Amino acid sequence: xxxxxxxxxxxxxxxxxxxxxxxxxxxxxxxxxxxxxxxxxxxxxxxxxxxxxxxxxxxxxxxxxxxxxxxxxxxxxxxxxxxxxxxxxxxxxxxxxxxxxxxxxxxxxxxxxxxxxxxxxxxxxxxxxxxxxxxxxxxxxxxxxxxxxxxxxxxxxxxxxxxxxxxxxxxxxxxxxxxxxxxxxxxxxxxxxxxxxxxxxxxxxxxxxxxxxxxxxxxxxxxxxxxxxxxxxxxxxxxxxxxxxxxxxxxxxxxxxxxxxxxxxxxxxxxxxxxxxxxxxxxxxxxxxxxxxxxxxxxxxxxxxxxxxxxxxxxxxxxxxxxxxxxxxxxxxxxxxxxxxxxxxxxxxxxxxxxxxxxxxxxxxxxxxxxxxxxxxxxxxxxxxxxxxxxxxxxxxxxxxxxxxxxxxxxxxxxxxxxxxxxxxxxxxxxxxxxxxxxxxxxxxxxxxxxxxxxxxxxxxxxxxxxxxxxxxxxxxxxxxxxxxxxxxxxxxxxxxxxxxxxxxxxxxxxxxxxxxxxxxxxxxxxxxxxxxxxxxxxxxxxxxxxxxxxxxxxxxxxxxxxxxxxxxxxxxxxxxxxxxxxxxxxxxxxxxxxxxxxxxxxxxxxxxxxxxxxxxxxxxxxxxxxxxxxxx
Amino acid sequence: xxxxxxxxxxxxxxxxxxxxxxxxxxxxxxxxxxxxxxxxxxxxxxxxxxxxxxxxxx
Numbered sequence: 001x002x003x004x005x006x007x008x009x010x011x012x013x014x015x016x017x018x019x020x021x022x023x024x025x026x027x028x029x030x031x032x033x034x035x036x037x038x039x040x041x042x043x044x045x046x047x048x049x050x051x052x053x054x055x056x057x058x059x060x061x062x063x064x065x066x067x068x069x070x071x072x073x074x075x076x077x078x079x080x081x082x083x084x085x086x087x088x089x090x091x092x093x094x095x096x097x098x099x100x101x102x103x104x105x106x107x108x109x110x111x112x113x114x115x116x117x118x119x120x121x122x123x124x125x126x127x128x129x130x131x132x133x134x135x136x137x138x139x140x141x142x143x144x145x146x147x148x149x150x151x152x153x154x155x156x157x158x159x160x161x162x163x164x165x166x167x168x169x170x171x172x173x174x175x176x177x178x179x180x181x182x183x184x185x186x187x188x189x190x191x192x193x194x195x196x197x198x199x200x201x202x203x204x205x206x207x208x209x210x211x212x213x214x215x216x217x218x219x220x221x222x223x224x225x226x227x228x229x230x231x232x233x234x235x236x237x238x239x240x241x242x243x244x245x246x247x248x249x250x251x252x253x254x255x256x257x258x259x260x261x262x263x264x265x266x267x268x269x270x271x272x273x274x275x276x277x278x279x280x281x282x283x284x285x286x287x288x289x290x291x292x293x294x295x296x297x298x299x300x301x302x303x304x305x306x307x308x309x310x311x312x313x314x315x316x317x318x319x320x321x322x323x324x325x326x327x328x329x330x331x332x333x334x335x336x337x338x339x340x341x342x343x344x345x346x347x348x349x350x351x352x353x354x355x356x357x358x359x360x361x362x363x364x365x366x367x368x369x370x371x372x373x374x375x376x377x378x379x380x381x382x383x384x385x386x387x388x389x390x391x392x393x394x395x396x397x398x399x400x401x402x403x404x405x406x407x408x409x410x411x412x413x414x415x416x417x418x419x420x421x422x423x424x425x426x427x428x429x430x431x432x433x434x435x436x437x438x439x440x441x442x443x444x445x446x447x448x449x450x451x452x453x454x455x456x457x458x459x460x461x462x463x464x465x466x467x468x469x470x471x472x473x474x475x476x477x478x479x480x481x482x483x484x485x486x487x488x489x490x491x492x493x494x495x496x497x498x499x500x501x502x503x504x505x506x507x508x509x510x511x512x513x514x515x516x517x518x519x520x521x522x523x524x525x526x527x528x529x530x531x532x533x534x535x536x537x538x539x540x541x542x543x544x545x546x547x548x549x550x551x552x553x554x555x556x557x558x559x560x561x562x563x564x565x566x567x568x569x570x571x572x573x574x575x576x577x578x579x580x581x582x583x584x585x586x587x588x589x590x591x592x593x594x595x596x597x598x599x600x601x602x603x604x605x606x607x608x609x610x611x612x613x614x615x616x617x618x619x620x621x622x623x624x625x626x627x628x629x630x631x632x633x
Numbered sequence: 634x635x636x637x638x639x640x641x642x643x644x645x646x647x648x649x650x651x652x653x654x655x656x657x658x659x660x661x662x663x664x665x666x667x668x669x670x671x672x673x674x675x676x677x678x679x680x681x682x683x684x685x686x687x688x689x690x691x
Contacts (some may be wrong), residue, residue: 004660032684071638074646081653090660095669101679106686212637219639236640284679289668300657308650460687468686 008441012189012448015169016182018238031285040180042294047187048180048453049282049295050302053084053273054190055454056143056447057136059310061510062265064423066314067260067408067430068226070234071215073315077308085299087488088261088274093283095294095533100284102627107461108277109469112525112547114627115532116540117617119473121547126469128524128551129277130462130490132517137458137498139513142506144451147428153374156506163451164499170452171459171491186449191305192382193446199272200435205319214319221322221407225420234315237261243589252588263517263594271596272301272518275525277465278457310427314408317430321404321411325433329369331391331400332380337363338421340569348415356562364419382414421499422507428522459491515594516558523550523599527607536622550603552593563591 040048062369066073091588096111104575105111113122141164148159168483205211213236219233228241238257273279286292337351339359351363365385383389388405404411411429433442457499467487472480474495503512527546531538558565564579566572573579616622622633638644 031680071643072640072646074643074650077650078653081650081657086653086657086660101673101676103674104679104682106679106683138646209637213634216634216637216639233639235638235643237642285683287672287676288670290664290666290670290685293664293668295661296657297661300654300661304650304654333653484646 004438005441008438008445011545012445015185016192023102023248036161037372040291042219042291043298044180044184045286045291046295046302047191048183049279050299050306051183051187051190053279053454053455054303054306055140055449056147056451057454057510057514058307059194059447060143060147060427061139061424061514062307063310063314064268064426065265065511066311067317067426068421068423069231069238069257069265070236071212071312071315072147072237072261073265073311074308075262075266076270077304077311079266080273080307081300082305082463083270084273084301085586086284088279089292089299092274092280092530092533093286094279094289096283097224097292097387098627099280099529099533099593099625103625104283106281107464107469108280108525111280112528112543113469113473113530116528116543116545117621118540121528121540121544123470124544124547124551125277125525126465126473128520130465130470132520133277133462133465134494134497134501135456135513136517137455137462137494138501138505138612139510139517140451140454140458141498142432142513143510144447145502146510147431147444147447148426150425150432151444153371153378157503160499160502164495164502166448167452167455168495169496171456183453186453187302189449190446191302193443194305194309196439197313197431197435197443199268199441200318201313201316204324204434211316211319211586214323214350215316218318218322218407223407225411226257226409228253230254230258234318243587245585245587247588255589256292256592258317259589259592259594261289263592264519265511268515268519268522268594268596271526271600272515272520272522275521275529276518277521277525278461280529281461281476282457311444313430314427317426317434318407320430321406325404325411325435327369327371327383327404328394328399329371329381329402332368332370334367334391336366336368336382337567338366338382338415339363345418345420347418348413348465350415364413366414369400369402372399375542384410384413400623417507419563420508424506424508424510459494462494463487463489463491466493480562512564519553519594519596519599520554520558523554525550526600531607531611532625536626537615537616538607539614542607543616545610546603546607549606550599553602557595557598561590562593562595566591 058535062073062076099105099115100111103111104115105114107126109126112125113119118567141160144163144167145156145160148154148163152159154162202208202211205214216233216235219236222231222233232239238261239255240258241255241354243252243255275530283292294469303426337355338348339351340346340348340362342362348364351359366382366384367389368380368382370380383404384406386406388586390403390405392401394401408426408430409421409423412425413419413421432440435443464487467490471486472483524547527550528543532543558579559569560566565578572581580591582588620628620630624630635641635644636647661680
């Protein structure tokens with residue numbers, strides 16, 4: 001670490017520590033403001049909400065997906081702002097706050113449990129959160145580790161352990177308290193980082209329209225494997241349609257990209273955010289409708305600069321890598337062969353000397369190199385060789401200059417990935433390759449800030465799900481020392497499981513893991529939440545059946561139908577001997593339809609039908625939920 | 634081609650992202666002073682318990 005890096009990181013850690021200390025002394029968490037009958041400044045509130053909402057997952061994971069899929073991903077930005085901020089703050093926020101306070105609910109499962117006077121729904125929703133939220137936390141952790149690796153020239157595993165230690169220290173030392181000033185400082189760092197990033201990127205590529213134009217002109221360089229699933233260029237939507245049953249390959253998969261992009265990424269995350277447990281609870285810490293109204297202003301702007309910038313920059317990284325990237329390095333070999341396996345889909349491995357003819361024939365050629373300052377012990381870096389690659393000696397004769405002329409996803413292909421690359425590494429590669437080093441450090445802080453605020457609230461939610469919701473409800477013990485211990489245990493278990501998964505499931509996973517969790521939340525909880533907040537008629541049987549149907553349908557779809565998740569989990573293969581249960585007489589497109597598309601409508605329909613055919617809740621209890629006096633037991 | 638973007642649907646997403654931000658700003662400013670509510674004892678009780686719970690977890 002050089003002096004500059006050290007100084008910047010030190011200043012950041014000191015500022016975070018100082019604000020955290022001030023927060024402790026002046027006790028300025030959101031709850032403290034409320035205890036004092038006051039409201040936090042709307043900008044502080046929106047920044048701290050935004051910092052919790054946006055994480056490394058959105059910036060590194062979904063930014064990388066935008067590099068692959070293109071600017072069509074901006075539909076998710078629109079959903080993030082319109083649904084995640086406008087609808088959430090204006091429509092959901094205030095009723096959630098009123099009901100939460102009136103029923104004295106402090107967690108999302110508790111809100112549902114008390115609204116429907118049902119221990120079952122309370123424990124079931126807590127179980128869903130406890131079991132699946134670590135998946136989302138894993139996505140956030142991978143996002144951090146993928147970035148720290150290339151910036152500090154350390155391996156992914158080393159970066160993962162360093163990052164996890166920082167996060168654990170932060171969460172335990174006070175991140176859980178959600179001190180508003182600290183969260184807001186992190187939000188501010190994120191905002192500054194992203195503003196610099198978009199200005200620098202557009203400036204480097206000649207302005208807004210010319211940059212987009214250059215991206216449109218790259219259309220002919222769409223890799224074949226992306227073209228086959230419907231990629232039509234980075235400023236076009238993928239091909240839309242539905243493959244007829246029995247269509248032969250490769251035509252059968254030509255609409256896959258559209259379905260993944262729209263149903264999993266845009267709808268899964270765009271709608272899923274409304275039923276995010278940690279965000280719903282956040283509304284309860286607000287003083288009044290007025291505070292929510294005011295926070296909408298900075299909330300909207302903040303999200304535009306987070307996901308909007310990440311997706312535009314992600315897509316535009318293609319122009320940089322294809323046209324402008326020059327790697328100043330020491331070339332070690334310009335003919336390294338890597339084996340993609342017999343089906344060309346395996347992880348790339350180095351071809352040994354004197355390989356068999358078939359391996360030699362299918363092997364891909366790479367150039368290996370070292371960056372200036374890297375010693376001979378450090379692992380080599382690799383870039384895919386194509387006939388467009390230019391290699392020359394620098395004018396001062398001290399280094400080699402390599403111009404790969406690859407689009408982003410091909411630039412991410414290296415030892416250990418498949419020939420289809422790893423989207424999770426594109427944003428980190430872009431920042432370390434295209435931006436000056438000082439910005440890389442600032443951006444690392446941006447990501448550190450984004451990750452810490454989100455992870456704190458995730459682990460808090462995981463912990464309380466186990467302690468307050470599952471344990472207390474099961475043993476009828478309120479706020480005992482035991483339940484506090486179990487909450488802490490939940491946090492530690494959540495942290496360990498997330499880090500272990502981050503080590504195990506690396507590669508094209510951040511966006512998918514986030515989308516799975518958010519889609520699962522929407523399908524399971526959204527009808528019960530929205531129905532419960534807005535209708536006295538919505539009753540316990542309707543909520544219970546809706547949560548069960550939403551959850552079980554999603555789970556079934558993930559394990560047995562969706563090609564990517566069913567194939568990845570392997571449960572279907574173990575039980576039935578095939579990758580998924582979609583019958584051969586059905587369209588292959590079913591395997592890329594997100595669970596949400598089926599589970600959410602089913603869950604809504606179940607809620608409505610069961611509500612209509614069962615008795616309304618006890619009137620006194622329903623009135624109580626909506627502000628009336630507590631009925632006698 | 635609008636703003637160098639090939640597909641009208643992608644252009645629409647770009648513009649709608651900006652317009653939805655404008656909507657948030659305009660809505661927030663128009664309603665800046667609306668929705669003030671008195672703090673009820675249940676709000677304060679809720680906040681006190683929330684504070685205790687988080688401190689216990691830490």
